[in-house]
Amino acid sequence: MIASPYLLYLGAATDPLAVKTARGVAEWRPDRCLGQIRLPGATVSLNLPDLTIERAAAQGAKTLIIGEANAGGVLSPAAIPVVLAALEAGLDVASGLHQRLGEVPAIREAAQRLGRTLTDVREPPADLIVGKGVPRPGLRLLTVGTDCSVGKMYSSLAIEREMRSRGLAADFRATGQTGILITGDGVPVDAVIADFISGAVERVSPARDDGGWDVIEGQGSLFHPSYAGVTLGLIHGAQPDALVLCHEPGRPHMRGVPGHPVPDLATCLERNLEAARLTNPDVIAVGVALNTSAMGAQAALDLCARVSDQLGLPCQDPVAHGTHLIVDRLVSCFATQTSAASAGR
């Protein structure tokens, strides 16, 4: 677990995409975000209080989150003194970069000397084991997608929020770096040894018997020639009871691989169900989540209606429309198994 509250480091970012990770944390866990720290020249803001390390520490910040990403996934030189100051001030540090924090000798030495925790969320646990496919108790919803980066994490978090707003027990289970930083827990499934993919997901979403749901963040796509292995192992490890298919209309080809067309929704859904049946023969689809951010409002509603008719499933844009129809379907399909959250959740 990454201790909160967080101080989000944005560096000297001038490109909103460069702080995507920090934005995800600020958007989905505002209660854990005390403030942001920026360097001179930064033009991007997450609309959090600008704090110094000293002020953040005085206000109780527990972890500095490196929320700035760059092409190589390395820690920028300008970030190092900020990290060192945070360690000196009593904060832990967490990062989703490829480069491990401890690879910088000064950071490693300061953390050791001061007894602080460095968390590289891209570093998988060392003690993973192969998945076994043994049926485990619990209710699990998994988001799957036609492609990478079509909104699986956002949809999963939106479904968790909608379920919790109804008093249902639901827990987002993170499988990627941003999701792990948002939730403070999880396993970066794309970074584990190939033999352990399904085992990693069995660990991310262990058996539960409280009638609550694990809402598992999907990764990649069965139709992506780079990453489909990760996706299939994730599906098998998840043993999902319910799938939600995520899609962004209008892509000319699969992300990063021109020449590979995006699959049609019906075929994609059927393949995902087929794959999921290996470890849960009773899996069903409960909805489709579209990212319609590039479309007009009416066109988005029309498209959702058409997809809903075509597939016989509720279809919504989680950002524009919410996920209430999808959760309605989930609850009605699993009415006898689903429990309200216990008091005090």
Add this chain to the structure above:
Amino acid sequence: MIASPYLLYLGAATDPLAVKTARGVAEWRPDRCLGQIRLPGATVSLNLPDLTIERAAAQGAKTLIIGEANAGGVLSPAAIPVVLAALEAGLDVASGLHQRLGEVPAIREAAQRLGRTLTDVREPPADLIVGKGVPRPGLRLLTVGTDCSVGKMYSSLAIEREMRSRGLAADFRATGQTGILITGDGVPVDAVIADFISGAVERVSPARDDGGWDVIEGQGSLFHPSYAGVTLGLIHGAQPDALVLCHEPGRPHMRGVPGHPVPDLATCLERNLEAARLTNPDVIAVGVALNTSAMGAQAALDLCARVSDQLGLPCQDPVAHGTHLIVDRLVSCFATQTSAASAGR
């Protein structure tokens, strides 16, 4: 590349399965195997000359292969002095164990001091990249299976041998530890970072334009809940033109996972073709390889005939019957593309 000829270390093995890796090397690359070295108490032999380190070195041995495996995949204490003596005598050392040779300080230091190469075939290359699915020139056959350990490596090697015996250019491409030790090259696909599975296979079997075939060793099964992610990424990276389905009749369930039934051959083959079409829409099946070692000879022939009728494909046990019918089919389906090996191969 692992330098040959090899001296195979069998330890004090009393169980033939404990020297499975060495046996694979001795069976498939006898020309590279100078001899074996055993400790007192060993009852298993590969019918190679018993040599001391000194005699093997004098005869030109280049690499000591650790051919003994145990449950934990660690180097046994008794092997360490043998490894050190081999390094002193001028040999490199290669191992397929989980434990890296260099984790033993005395071995690491001796290798550094003497300038010898330690090869851990379970260690994937550090510079792998994600696969891209870009169509590449060349002809590729991939073995796939209903389950793990049904004979994919053996079948691949047998097909390579049959093709070479006809003067066709064919190269086995190893994706597992025993295959890598046999061929001296390859990538252990189950040990790479999950994001790099298909990229690793694109590297194992790069573009070629000589009209020859890469015969790629498959791993796992799309129907194995532990390893299917590895299998799918391998299929996508391989971009196979031809599949051979491998199967061992009579298994009560998928290996290591009671409760998971073995798929029927027709369903299994169709799913593998479906998966392979993502990166090669023209992929076809050219045969079925059965491991009938547990059956009587007539029952095996009858079963092959039935499977052949059912699937419309040649079906043979590569050990009992060879692979000539499968290679006949391959050659007839790809007659215009397949070339004879160039002179001097």
